[in-house]
Amino acid sequence: MTDIERVGVVGCGQMGAGIAEVCARAGLDVRVAETTGEALELGRSRLINSLHHVTERGKISEAERDATLERLSFTTDLGELADRDLVIEAVVENEQVKLEIFQVLDQVLTRPDAILASNTSSIPLVNLAVATTRPQQVLGVHFFNPAQVQNLVELIPALTTSEETLRRSEDLVVRVLGKHSIRAQDRSGFVVNALLIPYLLSAVRMFEAGVAAREDIDNGMEQGCAHPMGPLKLADLIGLDTVVSVAASMYEEYKEPLYAAPPLLQRMVSAGRLGRKTGAGFYTYG
Numbered sequence: 001m002t003d004i005e006r007v008g009v010v011g012c013g014q015m016g017a018g019i020a021e022v023c024a025r026a027g028l029d030v031r032v033a034e035t036t037g038e039a040l041e042l043g044r045s046r047l048i049n050s051l052h053h054v055t056e057r058g059k060i061s062e063a064e065r066d067a068t069l070e071r072l073s074f075t076t077d078l079g080e081l082a083d084r085d086l087v088i089e090a091v092v093e094n095e096q097v098k099l100e101i102f103q104v105l106d107q108v109l110t111r112p113d114a115i116l117a118s119n120t121s122s123i124p125l126v127n128l129a130v131a132t133t134r135p136q137q138v139l140g141v142h143f144f145n146p147a148q149v150q151n152l153v154e155l156i157p158a159l160t161t162s163e164e165t166l167r168r169s170e171d172l173v174v175r176v177l178g179k180h181s182i183r184a185q186d187r188s189g190f191v192v193n194a195l196l197i198p199y200l201l202s203a204v205r206m207f208e209a210g211v212a213a214r215e216d217i218d219n220g221m222e223q224g225c226a227h228p229m230g231p232l233k234l235a236d237l238i239g240l241d242t243v244v245s246v247a248a249s250m251y252e253e254y255k256e257p258l259y260a261a262p263p264l265l266q267r268m269v270s271a272g273r274l275g276r277k278t279g280a281g282f283y284t285y286g
């Protein structure tokens with residue numbers, strides 16, 4: 001039996017909302033924290049809309065939806081996460097911001113063996129761990145977008161993480177959330193992004209060089225390799241700013257040219273064309 005029943009999620013953007021939904025649907029008591037009332041309202045509607053959507057699609061009953069909503073609470077005060085057994089941080093990929101959150105959570109969590117997890121794709125977990133007084137209880141729990149649909153969670157122990165923390169987290173992810181888990185070392189990109197990001201960057205370089213139209217690049221991989229979506233569509237789904245920031249951290253770590261974001265991608269981010277979330281990236285969205 002898991003000893004994790006009360007979960008906190010910090011950040012209610014596309015990943016945080018998805019993670020909170022997965023946890024609440026699995027029967028956990030979930031409290032979501034955001035920085036401002038406005039961000040919280042946006043996140044809350046994102047989550048509620050998604051629950052209504054899965055109910056309409058017949059994946060859960062109306063009673064299950066209502067019970068899931070009952071298990072969700074929202075706050076703008078990290079102090080209200082004090083009684084949580086596990087907190088998953090899913091805020092912007094900015095090390096300073098994450099460090100501050102980890103330091104606050106470390107102070108407010110009352111349970112001595114509470115686990116502090118990050119959904120980071122790129123920040124070294126050990127940096128977050130040593131910023132707390134419980135480095136043995138900090139690890140990476142990395143979901144994939146959309147978290148409600150993708151089956152995988154990467155578990156990333158820092159050098160300081162205890163086997164007990166890893167075991168408890170794995171039990172939660174696999175047995176309670178029903179996800180598949182893989183373990184990876186605390187190296188930039190872990191397993192999936194280390195393989196995926198160079199592929200996405202190659203597709204952008206191919207498009208930039210005029211080798212093929214964006215639709216042909218995407219259709220090539222969808223029809224030729226049975227990928228659910230081609231690389232340019234997928235970059236738009238992930239968010240071009242996230243692709244650039246994960247690539248930058250991998251480049252920083254390995255200095256391999258294949259991890260360097262091509263100029264077109266950098267320019268699109270500067271222009272605010274971040275993909276689906278801003279309505280325009282390689283494609284435009286209604």
Ligand SMILES: C[C@H](O)CC(=O)SCCNC(=O)CCNC(=O)[C@H](O)C(C)(C)COP(=O)(O)OP(=O)(O)OC[C@H]1O[C@@H](n2cnc3c(N)ncnc32)[C@H](O)[C@@H]1OP(=O)(O)O
Pocket residue numbers: 050057120121143144145146148149150193196228229234238242246
């Ligand atoms: C960068 C990070 O660190 C790591 C990452 O996240 S890497 C990115 C990993 N993600 C991927 O590779 C995504 C690849 N694409 C896919 O799996 C699929 O194209 C997709 C699930 C996004 C959409 O699937 P597709 O069949 O094209 O569309 P659609 O029919 O709308 O959706 C399929 C199902 O997923 C559900 N779904 C899609 N997007 C959803 C979302 N945002 N939230 C909840 N459910 C969603 C739909 O409701 C639908 O369910 P149903 O058919 O059972 O009702």
